[in-house]
Amino acid sequence: MKTILKYLLLTVTCIGFSITSNAQDLIETFKNQPNVETVVVNKKMFQMMSNVKMDMNDKENQAYLNLIKKLDDLKLISTKNAATSGKMKTYVVSYVKTNSMTELMTLTENGATTIFYVDPSSTKENIKELMMFVSGNETIILSLKGSFSLNELSLVTNKMKLPVGNSLNKISK
Numbered sequence: 001m002k003t004i005l006k007y008l009l010l011t012v013t014c015i016g017f018s019i020t021s022n023a024q025d026l027i028e029t030f031k032n033q034p035n036v037e038t039v040v041v042n043k044k045m046f047q048m049m050s051n052v053k054m055d056m057n058d059k060e061n062q063a064y065l066n067l068i069k070k071l072d073d074l075k076l077i078s079t080k081n082a083a084t085s086g087k088m089k090t091y092v093v094s095y096v097k098t099n100s101m102t103e104l105m106t107l108t109e110n111g112a113t114t115i116f117y118v119d120p121s122s123t124k125e126n127i128k129e130l131m132m133f134v135s136g137n138e139t140i141i142l143s144l145k146g147s148f149s150l151n152e153l154s155l156v157t158n159k160m161k162l163p164v165g166n167s168l169n170k171i172s173k
Contacts, residue, residue: 030077033079037079039076040074067148067152070147076141101118103116112135113135113136115132115134126148128146
């Protein structure tokens, strides 16, 4: 009887964690852990970035400004801690399932696996949400929301020098 109660308690705890993890925001789930680095850029910051003085004769600058006007939210978290990496993977699997996201591509190179997911209504030219999960020596989750294309996204991640730029270059080709 005690064994059955232990399993029941463990099951209820796991279900409770799963529900809590789905309800929480990506950054809120991991921000208080000392071994996690986070980057959050919200719509207001993207709007402010679009007012930065640039050479508008440069087509890359024009494309960059056009894209950042389309972005609502960018969240990036990373860790090299194995225990936290496991929790991040569990979070991604649950989030992808709950939101019916589609796996777009898996890329494996240099000991790291990168998986791209998009919201179910996405097309090449109009993505509302993209999630990227990288696992290897470092685990990274990138969540990006707005209305953008893969080509535009590749440009902005390179310009912002985010560690996901190379992977996005490959998927956009």
